[in-house]
Amino acid sequence: MALQRLLVSRIVHNQAMHSSQTLEFTLDWQHPYGALGTAFYTRVQPTPLSHVHWVARNNALAEELGWPVHLWESETLLAALSGNAVLPGSQPVASVYSGHQFGVWAGQLGDGRAMSLGLLDTALGPQEFQLKGAGKTPYSRMGDGRAVLRSSIREFLCSEAMHGLGIPTTRALCLTGSPDRVLREETETAAVVTRVAPSFLRFGHLQHFAAHGDTPPLQQLVDHCIAKHFPDLLSVTTGPQRYTALLARITRLTAELLAKWQSVGFCHGVMNTDNMSLLGLTIDYGPFQFLDGFDPAHICNHSDHQGRYAFARQPQVAYWNLFCLGQALLPLIEDQDMAVAALETFKADYPMLADQAFAAKLGLEGTQPGDHGLIDALLKLLAVEKTDFPIFWRRLSHATGMLAAQAPAQAFDKVRDLFMQHQAWDNWLPSYVLRLQGQDLISTGLRMLQINPKYVLRNHLGEQAIQQAKIGDFSGVADLLKVLQSPFDEHPAFEQFAGFPPDWASSISISCSS
Ligand code: AMP
Ligand code: MG
Secondary structure, three states: OOOEEEEEEEEEEOOOOEEEEEEEEEEOOEOOOOOOOOOOEEEOOOOOOOOOEEEEEOHHHHHHHOOOHHHHHOHHHHHHOOOOOOOOOOOOEEEOOEEEEOOEEEEEOOOOOEEEEEEEEEOOEEEEEEEEOOOOOOOOOOOOOOEEHHHHHHHHHHHHHHHHOOOOEOEEEEEEEEEEEEEOOOEEEEEEEEEEEOOOOEHHHHHHHHHOOOHHHHHHHHHHHHHHHOHHHHHOOOHHHHHHHHHHHHHHHHHHHHHHHHHHOEEOOOOOHHHOEOOOOEOOOOOOEEOOEOOOOOOOOOOOOOOOOOHHHHHHHHHHHHHHHHHHHHHHHOOHHHHHHHHHHHHHHHHHHHHHHHHHHOOOOOOOOOHHHHHHHHHHHHHHHOOEHHHHHHHHHHHHHHOOOOOHHHHOHHHHOOOOOHHHHHHHHHHHHHHOOOOOHHHHHHHHHOOOOOOOOOHHHHHHHHHHHHOOOOHHHHHHHHHHHOOOOOOHHHHHHHOOOOHHHHHOOOOOOO
16 A cells, blocks of 8 residues: 555644644555455445544553654544544455354354554554444444443553553553444443554454355465464464464463463453454453452353353353364364364463462462462462452562561561451461562562552442543543553552442443443
């Protein structure tokens, strides 16, 4: 595609005069599916919204992409990222995928309200830009192609919160809003999130072609995915071995992702196979929740009546989803035993990675045979009283650092206060203190403070920002964005975001409706 220029009119303010300057910024859009044909997507046009305005802009991501800050001043950009204009050179497309929803084959789904504007070369490498909520596509089925402000704020903030925590995720560049009405359980207003990722390919993309028994396009798409996202696998010689290596790689990335989710108390809420990224990214933020009190049985999605996606079940569900992916790749792998062997690695990798993640949260150096038991006993202890998960780990980090100068009884008193039944904590603590013997406790404590966040996007924090935004005050979104982008830092001005959840937090009901 030809190089296109985005002209940005900018009002320059200085002491004596106002002048207008036009700045140029080049966007060279490429097609996300390259030379692949139209079996994979349909060209679409966004549907405009009225009176669009910015709700939130992510300067940190713009900077990471290498975009100049003045770009936000462009009316053209506001229009383009609200779906009211198409930038020169961009050819929006919606892609087709299928998937299992709640364990049942749902057939064709596809980008019902997401559309890809194209790929851009950025300082982060090639990135695909997607609008979510910019209108109907051929895959909208019964839906309106829209996203509401409430759920868009949640997706915008959580994408960046996850990134701040060091968890692989699709990113969110900005959020625009409109007074146009969108009907959900009640009437809400429309919003559009601009999402950014190297690729939005899902397990469901491959399942789609496998389900139709359509091996040539399946192979084309898988080859495209390998060439663009796993080029090191090109050195694996034969086709079936290469596809097996791909399955093993995605299995590993998914195990790594799940270990990270579990260790930070993140509940995704809708782990359908169409919401699983081929790159091991967290994707499609809907009814997600960061645990307040630690409850392994917690179900964050009020539409999940069976608790299929309860917090503690997530690793098992990921494994189930990977099996669906393995089945989709079978026509290319050709040998069922090879596919199963690749998938089986999850069974050893996930527990190992989860133990490593929790050992790091405890500040443990090296590995010792008793570590798993120590972690397991602690998680059981937290589950009994549903102890506040983020606050427990943060207080533990401070306490461990203080152990350098204080006896355990003093150092850990604020952690002990979190338990109603002190005995269970008093029984566990000595084995932890013993395990820390020989470590430099000051540096251990400091390291733990960089692993156990002070700030997570608890439901009630998102909810407060949403209520403010609904009456036109977007400062809560901006404040949360700032804090969640560096969640291990202290941010003294935002101490209120680090406290216990209020009583009303437990009555927040988050369903699939978005
Ligand atoms: P989700 O549960 O958000 O992962 O969505 C599942 C499927 O429904 C995907 O194909 C979405 O594109 C589609 N979908 C969800 N909400 C809407 C909507 N409001 N309009 C059109 N399609 C939608
Ligand atoms: Mg989805």
